[in-house]
Amino acid sequence: MASEREDTTDTGSSASDVMAPDTSPAPHQENDSAAQIAAYLKSQEDKDLLRFLTCGSVDDGKSTLIGRLLYDCQLLFEDQLAALNNDSGRYGTQGPDELDLALLVDGLAAEREQGITIDVAYRFFTTDKRKFVVADTPGHEQYTRNMVTGASTTDLAVLLVDARKGVLTQTRRHSYLVSLLGIRQVVLAVNKMDLVDWDQSTFESIAAEYRTFAGRLGIEHVTCIPVSALKGDNISQSSTHMPWYDGPTLLEYLEQVKVGQDVTDRPFRMAVQWVNRPNLDFRGFSGTIASGTVKRGDEIVVLPSAKTTTVKRIVTMDGELDRAFAGQAVTLVLDEEIDISRGDVIAAAEHRPGVADQFSVHVVWMSEQALLPERSYLVHTGSSFVGGRVTRIKHTVNVNTLEALAASHLELNDVAIGDLHLDRPVPFDPYAENPQMGSFILVDRMTNATVGAGMIDFALRRSTNVHWHATKVDKRVRAAAKGQAPCVLWFTGLSGAGKSVVSDLVEQRLNAMGKHTMLLDGDNVRHGLNRDLGFTDEDRVENIRRVSEVSKLMVDAGLIVLVSFISPFRSERQMARDMLDDGEFLEIFVDTPLEVCEARDPKGLYKRARAGEIPNFTGIGSPYEPPENPELRLEAGEREAEQLAKDVVDMLAQRGVI
Amino acid sequence: MTALTAERLTHLERLEAESIHIMREVAAQFRNPVMMYSIGKDSSVMLHLALKAFYPSKPPFPLLHVDTTWKFREMVEFRDRRARELGLDLIVHINEEGVRQGVGPFTHGSAVHTDVMKTQSLKQALDKYGFDAAFGGARRDEEKSRAKERVFSFRTATHRWDPKNQRPELWNLYNGRIGKGESIRVFPLSNWTELDIWQYIYLNDIPVVPLYFAKKRPVVERDGTLIMVDDERMPLEPGETPEYRQVRFRTLGCYPLTGAIESDATTLPEVILEMLLAKTSERQGRVIDQDQAASMEAKKQEGYF
Incomplete structure (x- = not known):
């Protein structure tokens, strides 16, 4: 090691090993230099x-x-x-x-x-x-x-x-x-x-x-x-x-230490990052090999579709390869034209990764804003972005003592074990076996910030074992019998904005037109289904989740569902939207200024909130996040409720719901 | 590059694969990405990696050069030739308002010139075309504040960087989600060093601007820095006459702001040899970095690459 100290170079001892110990450039020895540097560069390749x-x-x-x-x-x-x-x-x-x-x-x-x-x-x-x-x-x-x-x-x-x-x-x-x-x-x-x-x-x-x-x-x-x-x-x-x-x-x-040799020995996995389609004659799937090796002619499976075929070519700009291994960025051309898109995983046919949507995971929380169970985040894993929720926090880990502690939510720097549910199944391996196939980050749906990271320990159940019960009479048939398109009219706004009044009028009009409806009102639901929930952030999220699930069932029944909830957080309204098919969730922002709501104060709640008797009251002690792109915004401070209700019914007619 | 027989990647192969992975993520996650092309050696490597990443397709984004109008003439020739040879879409943006006001390094000083013709001009171009992601060739080994920047580096709608509020970046999972008007600067060469760049150019035979190689060029010496007299816009001090010296450049930018070094390195191996033996780091040739210790961090917060 002593020779390293002899000259000042960019590369420690290597330059001195290969080149003359004299550190001054030797312009008159150009040929020597060229040979030296060529030898040096050769030695550096390895x-x-x-x-x-x-x-x-x-x-x-x-x-x-x-x-x-x-x-x-x-x-x-x-x-x-x-x-x-x-x-x-x-x-x-x-x-x-x-x-x-x-x-x-x-x-x-x-x-x-x-x-x-x-x-x-x-x-x-x-x-x-x-x-x-x-x-x-x-x-x-x-x-x-x-x-x-x-x-x-x-x-x-x-x-x-x-x-x-x-x-x-x-x-x-x-x-x-x-x-x-x-x-x-x-x-x-x-x-x-x-x-x-x-x-x-x-x-x-x-x-x-x-x-x-x-x-x-x-x-x-x-x-x-x-x-x-x-x-x-x-x-x-x-x-x-x-x-x-x-x-x-x-x-x-x-x-000298040897590291990272084991990923090459594991079964072949590659997440498809990008579909390479320069012309009609070429269709390749680009990605970085997460583990294992792949050869021309290997049998592979594409997940989650589970279609199998063989590898026809391994393409790079430096020429085609016979085989490629973990860490290499390649483009695979397959034998048969099967439908593959970004987010799919190509894997060894005989050693398949699991496909699941529910996992036991470790989570490290990285945001000032707490993780709330059941709040929907975007989960980025492999090359997919999928909606998902931590449905249960089993416990956090005190990183100093390794003690398990109970927790209702996660704060910055918390490490926890919990359950993660995704909106759709993804291919995975446990993190311990294959870090690239078992790692994920959590992204806030509103700020787009990376708020957490996690590792999959195991799947709670294999999605492949869970089959939806397919019924002959489905949503479409039920709705057709009623002569309407099922949907959710989601009224959001401050307490006292006029949501209940307007939704009640809308439902009356729809019923007069012979439409089949159901109204879910915040206060009413809290008397029954959600009787066990309070007004903490965690409970508000759960409140909305349950109402969203109930609405979804009613949409399946073919109904026009009117939901009248303050629903102050964008994330939860987004969660409700994501549960339904495109066009079924119609967000109606009952936009009444806080001063007007407070002046109306139909239930005397603002007065009590101002007096400090109701903590976490929306608009006073807890924020209201207005919708950014609602399907309809009602300027409810100035106009009559009847007019507002007409606006809603007009929108439904325009959209072909009625 | 071809892999070794043992199933292990060399350090350049690992860097190459990482950069390609990053570029493909950008192509997949963004609606309207662009690759900043500054014509230098790092840009040359970045462009080469882009050709590899999407082969046999062409890179699915245009190149953007923010032209301060004070670049070396050889750089501009090289730029136009490469874009033509490769059949790539090249956008050249000039801050016309700055040109109208006659902003230049000699009349306004390096700080104003760089701000108006480079930083502001870059923001203009990004706004004009609505790019939501922009690749830059910066490396973490160049400068201390760069060592902390993410590969996917978030910018607000006003192009600001907040070094204390960066998104955590884990594994090879890159978060490209942004709101309206926001954007991401992407640095696929983050983990490369200057030596890696030159080695890669050598091994892959990548074309670079001839200014990197020594040649007799007209220069004047100012405050210990050799400045090349590249055109007639350079005002000479009384008694100052350009002299021809055997010089080359370790880094390229606006010619009045880029110091030359005396050198006899006329070939790539000689340039690499000289770099290995060099006693000054490459950014020293850039006049703009020497203002203050934290100047790069301040400029980056303002939207500089």
Whole structure:
């Protein structure tokens, strides 16, 4: 390793191994240079890539460790060092004369000012054996989501502990999260050995304690290395201070460790990302192979349709391949024309993934806005976006103690086990067997933010075993007998907006026309079906879910259903919309200004809410989210209820409902 | 690239596959994506990857070049030739309002010029065509604030980036969902380094602008930076005369803002060798980054790529 220190190059020791030790460009030796560089580039072709995560708290010296790795690998160019010298005077914590290696890696201005790492930063360095991508993640508990994010793309984790403090709560937390994300290799770097006089027994007792703990979490491979990131001991060079340690340095270990070999050995899976159709003669399915290998002539199955055929060609711009394996981005042409679209999975016919719509999952919640059971989110898995709900939270996990705790909702950084129900079945493998086939993110339907991430543990039941009972008399037949198109008229608006009055008038008119209707009114339903629900956010979501399900059954019965509910949240109205077929959900926004509703106050509720007697009252203590694109908006503050009802009936006529 | 016999990808193969995966996600998730084409080496690699990602189809999006009107002439020639050869749809956008006001680096300084002719112009173009996703060739190894940016990087309807409120990005699952007027900047080369770029160009024989190779070019030295006199718009100081020196460029932009380095590297292997031995990182040649430590972060928040 000593030769690495001799020249300042982009590639650590490799350049010096191949090229003359003299670091000055040698223009007069052009032919030599060309030959050298060709040889060098050839040697670089074989290098592979290791992605690893570093975790530990600010005080453990994590940023210093990465800075040391970069520094030792001589990735630091002269001007970066010059800039560093400048910055150290302003923000450095190591005194004016010593370089603060941590400043190399703490990127954002806010972080430099606060002296902490708040996001995931990616760093790159390379040696002659490997290229490395480091995900540098923050240590504090409030950044659990950042650590999980960093861990999701890495092969290995380097966990730092301070030799003076040993295994702490946060070490256990980081280990749990690492095991949760399925990382099987952990390096425990016992740092600041210089501050414990390079003491062997200190190191050994920390290592022993940690191995016991990691074993309980099921982490397969643990390697413990005593280091001093600040002084550079056992990072890239063996420490002269610790002759009792005869294991590899951190860098040696990272260069040699074998990771990620198993995905290639698993059965073939590829999610179709994009259908490649340049002309009528070519139809290919593009995607990245998630696991296994595929050969020309292999029998494959397309899921969820379960149609089978064989692979005819494996197309790339660099020529056709006979076989391709995990990690490669390819385009498959199949023997038979079968209907395949984005979101489908092509898999080995003899080793099929499951297809299901209900799962037991681990969820990590990443949003300030709580996860509510039964609220509908978009679930992105493989190449699909599907509507879905966490229907039940079994429990959350205290990431510090691993205790199971009961929870009615999930808050930022909560880790939980629960049930996930999707709107339609998707192909999957359990995360532990195949991370790409068992991972998902949750996306908020309104803000489009990524609010959570999760891992499939197992399917609660195989969708293939659940058959809808097909009946001869269906929705269409029932509706035809009634001479109408079934639909839901969803009246939403503030309390006192006039929803009940208008919907009542609409129903009277429809009945006068001989139409078959049913009215579901918020207050009335709460007396019966939803008697057990209160007015917390969780209960409001469940309230709407039940009403949506009931409406759907009534639409199946061929009825025109009038639903008159405040239904303050867009997500839940969207959920109701998604349950029905296109054109069946007609959102009617009874748009009455809050002042008007409050002045009317037919039930005296606003007065009580203002007095603080009713918490969570919509418009006062709890928000109302107005519809963005309702089918009909009624300006209900100024116009007569009879006129408004006529508008609704006119809309129904226009849409061909009546 | 062909795979090794052992079923393991080399680091360039892994990077290539990752970039292709990202590009296909964009093609599938967005209605109207565009690829920013800045003509430099990173753009050349990005374009090559796009050709691979959709082969045998052509990339299902146009290229967009935001032309500040101060690019090297050789860059513009190269741009037009490549688009023609590949039969791709190329949009060139110029901030005409800036041109009318005569904004340029010599008259208004680098900060105003970059803001008006580059950042504002880019926003104009994105608004004009209603692009909902824009590929950029930025790499995380270029600069500290870039190291934290997501691959799918969300922008508000006014094109702002909020570094403290980025969407978590896990596994290979990219969230391209946006509201009206919002957009995503996509960085498929996030995990590449400068060395990876050059190695890939070398291995795949990708054409790059000749300015990367050393040649006698007319330059003047200003504040220790060699500036090429690319056309007659460059005002010379009293007593300043351009001299021909053997120079090349490590990075390309507006010619008055791009420093040349003296070099004898006339071939790709020589350029790579020189880079391996270089003692300064590539962005040093860019005058705009040197204003303040956090200048890139500030510019990115405003909508700069």
